[in-house]
Amino acid sequence: MNGREMPVTVDVASLLAVENVSLSFGGVKALSDVSFDIRRGEIRAIIGPNGAGKTSMLNCINGFYHPTQGSITFNGERRRRMRPSAAAAGGIARTFQNVALFKGMSTLDNIMTGRSLKMHSGFFWQLLRHGPALKEETAHRRVVEDIIDFLEIQHIRRIPVGKLPYGLQKRVELGRALAMEPQLLLLDEPMAGMNLEEKEDMSRFILDVNQHFGTTIALIEHDMGVVMDLSDRVVVLEYGRKIADGTPQEVKRDERVVAAYLGLAHEGDQA
Amino acid sequence: MAVTAREDTFPKLIALNAQVRPARTAFRHKDFGIWQSWTWRDVHENVRAYAAGLQTLGLARGDKLAILGANRPRLYWSMAAAQWLGAIPIPVYADSVADEIAYVLAHAEVTHAVVQDQEQVDKLLSVIDQVPTLVHILYDKDRGLRDYDHTRLHALDTVIEAGRERCRQTDILSSVEAECRKGSGSDLAIILYTSGTTGRPKGVMLTHDNVIKAAEIGCSFDNLTDTDEILAYLPIAWVGDHIFSYAQGILAGFCVNCPESPETVAEDRREIGSTYVFAPPRVFENLLTLTMVRMEDASALKRQMFAYFLALANRVGERILNGDKEVSAWDRGLYGIGNALVYGPLRNRFGFTRIKVGYTAGEAIGPELFRFYRSIGVNLKQLYGQTEAAIYVTMHPDGEIRADTVGRPAPQVEIRIDENGEVLYRSPGVFVGYYKDPQKTAETKTSDGFVRSGDAGFFDPDGHLKIIDRAKDVGRLGDGSLFPPKYIENKLKFYANIKEAVAFGDKRDAVACFINIDLVAVGNWAERNDVTYASYQELAGHPLVYDLIARHVDEVNRSLADEPGMGGAQIHRFLILHKELDADDGELTRTQKVRRGFIAERYATLIAALYDGTQDADVATEVTFEDGRKGTISARVHIRDMTLYPVTATRLESAA
Known part of the structure; x- marks a missing residue:
């Protein structure tokens, strides 16, 4: 994939900064006063027990939820309210906890939808699939084929995704997010429901995406082994609050994390 | 040319x-x-x-x-x-x-x-x-x-x-x-x-x-x-x-x-x-299995059409391909319609539309499978070859295709059979030697340039070579009757439900065998027959699957009883293995051939159980995953007894 190098800016440190973000639904506080940052080129994990506010946090980042307080700065631009489409156009792509693909469409077409924000030829030409529309489609198809090759899903190119096993659907969803050529990729439990081999494959793809395209990645994951192996830094949430932030090693040693996440109650019964 | x-x-x-x-x-x-x-x-x-x-x-x-x-x-x-x-x-x-x-x-x-x-x-x-x-x-x-x-x-x-x-x-x-x-x-x-x-x-x-x-x-x-x-x-x-x-x-x-x-x-x-x-037989087999499985889901009309024309192809297709003049004009006409409706689309599906010649080698191919492809107009032939010969030893010339032989000696290849039945060959393709192993080279190459193939075989009256088995594998049962393990295994493997089989019997009183079910074929059968299962292991051990496989084994026994010299090699008992034989565990070679000796060692407890009359045996096996880690699978495996057929054919002397 050529010509997809990250734009080098002076501000190399953080791509995204979350400052004092709180979010409540009526009386329920999903997030309270959370601050952390995501540096360019890193893999950042967000972990925490069920209901800790991890997905809410991702939803705030890509503009699906609007924080009741606090601000999010992406690429040096501070914002409070933003629509998901604007976030996508700005370079944030994501995958979902439950696969959200067009089940009746083929793998190829699903990934092509990831390019739709970058297509500019008019409705009329697209309808005719002629002239500028055809030229544009060819160019985008090239990018999509790169991704298909990268994710090793050539054999399912023409198969409707609804027919695919879950592990492959997850891979197609990652492909669609990659098709947006995002600066920041948000992965919500990319390994949920996978067997060991599929997890290993997915881990390899995440590392390769990070290395090969230089994409910054924020991921939510429950498998602690995966988190510790993949991520550069980890932020830990509990009941909507941040309780720890640091490298996997630091976080692993943090007493509050051990108590909250790994569970003190289980101490002693090492199965 | x-x-x-x-x-x-x-x-x-x-x-x-x-x-x-x-x-x-x-x-x-x-x-x-x-x-x-x-x-x-x-x-x-x-x-x-x-x-x-x-x-x-x-x-x-x-x-x-x-x-x-x-x-x-x-x-x-x-x-x-x-x-x-x-x-x-x-x-x-x-x-x-x-x-x-x-x-x-x-x-x-x-x-x-x-x-x-x-x-x-x-x-x-x-x-x-x-x-x-x-x-x-x-x-x-x-x-x-x-x-x-x-x-x-x-x-x-x-x-x-x-x-x-x-x-x-x-x-x-x-x-x-x-x-x-x-x-x-x-x-x-x-x-x-x-x-x-x-x-x-x-x-x-x-x-x-x-x-x-x-x-x-x-x-x-x-x-x-x-x-x-x-x-x-x-x-x-x-x-x-x-x-x-x-x-x-x-x-x-x-x-x-x-x-x-x-x-x-x-x-x-x-x-x-x-x-x-x-392609090795396995590939042709998979293509056919997939087609048959898919046809089960087709509409009734299509299924009927498929069955009718396949029956016709089975009757006249191969004769037409061989240039037989005696096929009636009516049958030829029907075959033409079949070609448009069934055979052509099938060949297209398989990617064989433009095929001039297809070869299969490596393992024996089932006669039904072989005939199927030929009957729908694919010029499939067998070839017998070895790395040491730069492959070519024997092959089928056009018009002389037979499922049960590997054909005539290829051009420029000389073949002789020595007194213990081993096939030796000499050709311009014959190798120089084994790298850094003069001793093995000397064991394999004779002084006059012939190579010991290690396979036992014989020429039939038409001059076609028939391979029975690896020369060193052909054994004798306790009563002196012939025991060609691969011959038996191949007969079993010709059934779509059986993926792999390993026969034992050398210097023993009777033949017994391990069977691996084919997950695609048996899985499909299970779906159709309301057999529920959670894992390969559970399906393999299911009593109804045992019944299904026992019917195949019974048919093999019947055909063995009818063949000269093979009646004594009928299968007395069999079991279905709880895991698939795998090259990563050393049970198969990289070209997917069974390593009988290794399997016998690894599953010694199961073999003992096959011969001591018990009905169930426990086994624990170590398996190697693709990333090199190891794990253990343990299971209780059931053993099924078979009834034997009276031997009708005469004994064949000195076949191996």
């Missing part, structure tokens, strides 16, 4: 092709969803540049270059580039575990290795301490390799590009060209390591003369020309692929097509419509 090579090495032949047919497509590779192609001119230029690049990495005459990966044009060019410099390419089975690869590389003393991608790079790096001679590793695909230490690691493209740059200087170009001219037909062209059912792999040394002569035999026999197309999808380390996809492609100048990925082979073959097909 006899094909004769006009040059004596493969690099020279490539140069010749670049002159004779410069614009004809030589290689295609489906990449990024598109068939990328290279003409003979391109290939010649690339191989030359590649050789010049390898020179700067120190590859010289007599050095060994290992090649590890799937069928990709650049890996085939690696063979040619090595040969250009007088180095010897050593293709290695890409799915081998790291230790097996380390053994071959260390034994061959390779200095350079060309691999496909990161997976193979990792494999090599993990065993690099065991291969002290290895200096440089080249890779084709760079994904994930950016942060690796590149002091000994090189991108293949960079090497070719550097070589191209060097070739711009006329003095270097002429010295590179001179390297190619230095080669001669008596030079070693390749060392192919055979997977071997016992012991460590052996390196079969073949010269350019050997490989070119063998390729000539095949090209002449089937009139292959530069308009033919082949799909290269079998392991590049296997002699068959080397002859068909490399040697004959270069000799005849036809196009070699490389699939996009191993999973897309069927689709890619359909797109290419290859004219020349080579």
Whole structure:
């Protein structure tokens, strides 16, 4: 994939900064006063027990939820309210906890939808699939084929995704997010429901995406082994609050994390 | 039409092709969803540049270059580039575990290795301490390799590009060209390591003369020309692929097509419509099983049409293909309709629309399977070959195709059968010797140049060779009757529900066997018969599955009872194994043949149970996952007794 190098800016440190973000639904506080940052080129994990506010946090980042307080700065631009489409156009792509693909469409077409924000030829030409529309489609198809090759899903190119096993659907969803050529990729439990081999494959793809395209990645994951192996830094949430932030090693040693996440109650019964 | 090579090495032949047919497509590779192609001119230029690049990495005459990966044009060019410099390419089975690869590389003393991608790079790096001679590793695909230490690691493209740059200087170009001219037909062209059912792999040394002569035999026999197309999808380390996809492609100048990925082979073959097909029986079997499974889901009308025309094809199809004049005009007419409605679409589905000739080898093919393909108009033949012969030993001439023989001796091949039934052959393709193993060479090659095939067989009255089994495997039961394990296993494996079988009985009182069910076929059957299961193990142990398999075993027993000399080899008891036999666990060879001795050792408790009359046996087996970790599977396996048929046929004396 050529010509997809990250734009080098002076501000190399953080791509995204979350400052004092709180979010409540009526009386329920999903997030309270959370601050952390995501540096360019890193893999950042967000972990925490069920209901800790991890997905809410991702939803705030890509503009699906609007924080009741606090601000999010992406690429040096501070914002409070933003629509998901604007976030996508700005370079944030994501995958979902439950696969959200067009089940009746083929793998190829699903990934092509990831390019739709970058297509500019008019409705009329697209309808005719002629002239500028055809030229544009060819160019985008090239990018999509790169991704298909990268994710090793050539054999399912023409198969409707609804027919695919879950592990492959997850891979197609990652492909669609990659098709947006995002600066920041948000992965919500990319390994949920996978067997060991599929997890290993997915881990390899995440590392390769990070290395090969230089994409910054924020991921939510429950498998602690995966988190510790993949991520550069980890932020830990509990009941909507941040309780720890640091490298996997630091976080692993943090007493509050051990108590909250790994569970003190289980101490002693090492199965 | 006899094909004769006009040059004596493969690099020279490539140069010749670049002159004779410069614009004809030589290689295609489906990449990024598109068939990328290279003409003979391109290939010649690339191989030359590649050789010049390898020179700067120190590859010289007599050095060994290992090649590890799937069928990709650049890996085939690696063979040619090595040969250009007088180095010897050593293709290695890409799915081998790291230790097996380390053994071959260390034994061959390779200095350079060309691999496909990161997976193979990792494999090599993990065993690099065991291969002290290895200096440089080249890779084709760079994904994930950016942060690796590149002091000994090189991108293949960079090497070719550097070589191209060097070739711009006329003095270097002429010295590179001179390297190619230095080669001669008596030079070693390749060392192919055979997977071997016992012991460590052996390196079969073949010269350019050997490989070119063998390729000539095949090209002449089937009139292959530069308009033919082949799909290269079998392991590049296997002699068959080397002859068909490399040697004959270069000799005849036809196009070699490389699939996009191993999973897309069927689709890619359909797109290419290859004219020349080579596949082990397993591939033909899978195609047919998939079709049959899909037909079960078709509408009633389609199923009826399918059944009617298949029955017709079964009756007259093969006779029409063989040019039988006695088929009635009415049947011919019906066959024509069937061809439009069923056979044509089927062939198209299989990618056999343009097929001129198809070969199957490696294992015996079921007669029903063989007849099926022939009856729908696919000119499928059998071939019997060995790495040591640069493949060709016997083959079916057109019009003399029979499912139960492997055909007549190939042109220029002499065959004799020695007193204990072993087949010996001599041909221009016969190998020089095993690399660094004169003792094994002497055991295999006789003083007059014949090679012991290790297979027991005999010529039938029509002059066709029949192979019974490995000579050393043919045993005797306690009562002295003949026990050919593979013969029995093959009979069992002809049933779609049985994937693998292992028979025991040598020096015992009766024959007993292990069976592996075919998960696709039996799984489909289970779905249709409301048999629920959660795992392979549970399905394998299901009483109804046992009933299903017992019916197959019963049919095999009946046919054994009817055959001369085989009546004593009826199966007394069998069990269904709780796990699939796997090459990673050492139970199969890399070419998927069962390693009977190893299996007997590993499952000794089960064999004991087969012979001591118990109904159930417990077993725990260690399994190796693809990443090298180990785990244990334990199970309780049931044993089923069979009733035997009275022997009707006479005993066959001295068959083996």
